[in-house]
Amino acid sequence: xxxxxAELALxxxxxxxxxxxxxxxxxxxxxxxxxxxxxxxxxALSTFISALFLLFERPPPGTYLFVDDLNxxxxxxxxxxxxxxSVFSASYIAHELEISRxxxxxxxxxxxxxxxxxxxxxxxxxxxNIGLMWVAIELATLTTxxxxxxxxxxxxxxxxxxxxxxxxxxxxxxxxxxxxVYMAARPVIGEGQDAMxxxxxxxxxxxxxxxxxxxxxxxxxxxxxxxxxxxxxxAWLPDxxxxxxxxxxxxxxxxxxxxxxxxxxxxxxxxxANPAALAPGPLMVTxxxxxxxxxxxMLYRRRDIKRLFAxxxxxxxxxxxxxxxxxxxxxxFGGLLHMTMHSLTKSAIFFxxxxxxxxKGTQKxxxxxxxxxxxxxxxxxxxxxxxxxxGLPPLGIFMSEFLIVSSTxxxxxxxxxPLVFGLLIAFGALMLxxxxxxxxxxxxxxxxxxxxxxxMFAHLMLVLAAGIFLPGPLVAWFQGVARxxx
Amino acid sequence: MNGQALDIAHLLAxxxxxxxxxxxYQDRMFGLLNVFALQAVILSASVAWQAYIQQAPHLYVPAAxxxxxxGLIIPLALHRIVIRLGxxxxxxxxxxxxxxxxxxxxxVALSMVVMLKAAAAADPLAxxxxxxxxxxxxxxxxxMVTRRNAVSQxxxxxxxxxxxxxxxxxAKGMPLVVEISVAVSVLVxxxxxxxxxxxxxxxxxxxxxxxxxxxxxxxx
Numbered sequence: 001x002x003x004x005x006a007e008l009a010l011x012x013x014x015x016x017x018x019x020x021x022x023x024x025x026x027x028x029x030x031x032x033x034x035x036x037x038x039x040x041x042x043x044a045l046s047t048f049i050s051a052l053f054l055l056f057e058r059p060p061p062g063t064y065l066f067v068d069d070l071n072x073x074x075x076x077x078x079x080x081x082x083x084x085x086s087v088f089s090a091s092y093i094a095h096e097l098e099i100s101r102x103x104x105x106x107x108x109x110x111x112x113x114x115x116x117x118x119x120x121x122x123x124x125x126x127x128x129n130i131g132l133m134w135v136a137i138e139l140a141t142l143t144t145x146x147x148x149x150x151x152x153x154x155x156x157x158x159x160x161x162x163x164x165x166x167x168x169x170x171x172x173x174x175x176x177x178x179x180x181v182y183m184a185a186r187p188v189i190g191e192g193q194d195a196m197x198x199x200x201x202x203x204x205x206x207x208x209x210x211x212x213x214x215x216x217x218x219x220x221x222x223x224x225x226x227x228x229x230x231x232x233x234x235a236w237l238p239d240x241x242x243x244x245x246x247x248x249x250x251x252x253x254x255x256x257x258x259x260x261x262x263x264x265x266x267x268x269x270x271x272x273a274n275p276a277a278l279a280p281g282p283l284m285v286t287x288x289x290x291x292x293x294x295x296x297x298m299l300y301r302r303r304d305i306k307r308l309f310a311x312x313x314x315x316x317x318x319x320x321x322x323x324x325x326x327x328x329x330x331x332x333f334g335g336l337l338h339m340t341m342h343s344l345t346k347s348a349i350f351f352x353x354x355x356x357x358x359x360k361g362t363q364k365x366x367x368x369x370x371x372x373x374x375x376x377x378x379x380x381x382x383x384x385x386x387x388x389x390x391g392l393p394p395l396g397i398f399m400s401e402f403l404i405v406s407s408t409x410x411x412x413x414x415x416x417x418p419l420v421f422g423l424l425i426a427f428g429a430l431m432l433x434x435x436x437x438x439x440x441x442x443x444x445x446x447x448x449x450x451x452x453x454x455x456m457f458a459h460l461m462l463v464l465a466a467g468i469f470l471p472g473p474l475v476a477w478f479q480g481v482a483r484x485x486x
Numbered sequence: 487m488n489g490q491a492l493d494i495a496h497l498l499a500x501x502x503x504x505x506x507x508x509x510x511y512q513d514r515m516f517g518l519l520n521v522f523a524l525q526a527v528i529l530s531a532s533v534a535w536q537a538y539i540q541q542a543p544h545l546y547v548p549a550a551x552x553x554x555x556x557g558l559i560i561p562l563a564l565h566r567i568v569i570r571l572g573x574x575x576x577x578x579x580x581x582x583x584x585x586x587x588x589x590x591x592x593x594v595a596l597s598m599v600v601m602l603k604a605a606a607a608a609d610p611l612a613x614x615x616x617x618x619x620x621x622x623x624x625x626x627x628x629x630m631v632t633r634r635n636a637v638s639q640x641x642x643x644x645x646x647x648x649x650x651x652x653x654x655x656x657a658k659g660m661p662l663v664v665e666i667s668v669a670v671s672v673l674v675x676x677x678x679x680x681x682x683x684x685x686x687x688x689x690x691x692x693x694x695x696x697x698x699x700x701x702x703x704x705x706x
Contacts, residue, residue, distance in 0.1 A: 131661065134666075135666065161636075165630070165639060168643060169627065169646070172623070172650055175650055175654075175666070176620070176649075176650060176653060179654055180616075182657055182660055183605065183612060183616070183657050186657070186658065186659065191659030192661050195659075209604075209605075211603065211605070211606070212604050212605055214604065215600060215601070
């Protein structure tokens with residue numbers, strides 16, 4: 001039995017799930033900051049390494065878990081950002097303990113929840129069963145709700161409540177959609193487990209009842225779309241980002257939104273494979289464009305720095321959804337690249353913002369001035385991050401946005417106008433705020449802060465490298481996935 | 487499977503829709519909780535009936551969960567919370583009862599039209615059950631939108647979930663059904679605990695969510 005378990009733990013596929021699960025249990029039991037923060041980093045690192053093995057070794061699809069070209073991109077990205085965020089989290093949490101915003105009891109809870117979240121996200125990404133995928137995303141939602149409310153302030157409670165209610169309604173609608181997909185599959189595939197296995201569904205997709213699939217997709221779009229943060233279902237997102245601990249904001253923006261988007265993509269593939277079903281593209285394009293433009297305007301009125309970047313996440317998720325909705329090799333490639341770049345950049349920005357808010361003791365934009373003078377490393381890190389997220393060359397996001405915009409111009413010039421308009425609006429807002437925050441005379445505390453810069457710069461360097469040169473194998477890989485997405 | 491078995495299944499599912507309407511116009515907290523308990527009991531009967539006609543004994547598990555947890559424990563717990571918080575007077579609604587009921591009828595009509603057409607390929611039992619289930623889901627959603635009070639929002643959400651369980655058990659041979667309903671129940675229990683934990687009243691001196699709105703981060 002023990003030998004068997006050990007073998008399972010050595011399989012990369014199961015290791016990606018077992019390591020965070022075991023770490024979560026250990027972290028509940030272990031007291032003390034020093035050991036739990038390090039264990040958290042160690043677990044996240046070993047999960048990332050196991051995920052890397054998945055790139056080379058592909059087990060055959062099972063009834064519950066499987067790996068293909070699409071989800072391996074998500075899983076590697078997810079575990080990598082999970083690892084760097086755990087490094088950032090260690091120094092962030094140390095400061096929170098120092099100023100006793102967090103008590104040791106909540107600390108234990110926080111670390112256990114962090115690993116539970118990693119487990120849930122990996123399970124959602126690897127699930128070959130649409131029911132299991134739903135359960136995993138629900139688990140991820142619940143753990144993040146608990147983490148958002150961890151500070152127990154008025155604002156944190158309000159944010160957690162709102163996230164909880166909206167997130168649960170979204171996830172409930174997604175379950176209804178999942179049930180409908182099963183209903184559509186049952187006459188074709190047969191009763192029971194098989195009719196929920198994704199690889200079986202996609203094989204028989206052409207035979208499924210198109211009417212049921214259409215209704216199902218509307219529910220899935222609304223349900224998982226809430227979790228992606230698409231307007232007008234985004235209301236939970238800014239509050240949840242602003243009031244929780246910053247590592248959680250980084251994970252929310254960088255990873256959890258992607259997981260929900262991944263679920264949506266899977267169902268989009270299912271609909272595309274059925275010629276009689278409604279084309280899922282236009283729905284995604286509309287919601288994506290709406291989110292992009294709406295968030296672009298909302299960026300101007302932000303007074304809280306974490307909220308500012310939360311709205312920027314809505315904007316970028318809108319853009320990614322738009323790209324996948326457009327479909328086709330080039331737009332899908334752009335969407336995948338943009339998703340990767342956004343995850344890396346946005347989490348880097350949150351790493352910077354987390355330390356900045358700690359150094360200045362506030363999240364209000366009006367009270368943060370002259371960062372490049374008072375905290376040069378953090379300040380310039382933030383400048384670089386915002387330049388990247390605003391889409392300036394030569395960074396990676398410029399390239400992906402360029403791809404998306406140019407493919408839109410080639411195919412639907414009329415859609416390209418609002419798209420470019422939205423991007424410019426957001427660009428203006430970000431530059432305006434960046435100028436206020438980063439330059440000018442320094443206000444507030446100028447005391448140095450104990451920060452870990454490594455995760456932030458590692459991310460930004462990757463984004464820069466991707467903007468300058470994308471290695472051939474990576475391009476080929478993304479192209480393959482883009483074809484898979486149809 | 488004979489016609490009578492179907493009739494009973496439809497009767498039970500239809501009663502759930504009816505009870506959802508009852509929930510919509512309750513203006514007393516205790517009345518709301520009692521009607522919610524009634525809905526859970528009907529849900530339990532409906533799931534048990536499905537277990538019987540589908541010959542799927544594992545469905546008795548969600549039936550029992552619905553009866554014990556949602557029919558008994560949660561209403562009682564909410565009852566106690568309501569008394570302790572002293573909010574057993576009228577419930578503040580955002581929209582008047584008349585328009586809400588009319589809107590609710592529109593939603594039921596919508597779900598009938600959509601589901602009866604879309605699910606024509608599935609077997610009749612599942613088709614009608616799905617239409618009823620979608621009605622319950624939409625009515626639950628409507629209730630969450632029209633109520634401001636945290637406790638009545640939770641009741642709305644749990645009634646929405648009753649609709650989901652109805653749909654899941656109506657789908658013949660649905661795997662994971664037990665697991666899903668357990669997960670959903672955990673979620674529900676979690677909300678109830680949430681009311682305690684969040685101690686909204688303690689913090690805000692009110693469970694009226696309008697008070698919560700004023701603490702929106704940016705109005706500091």
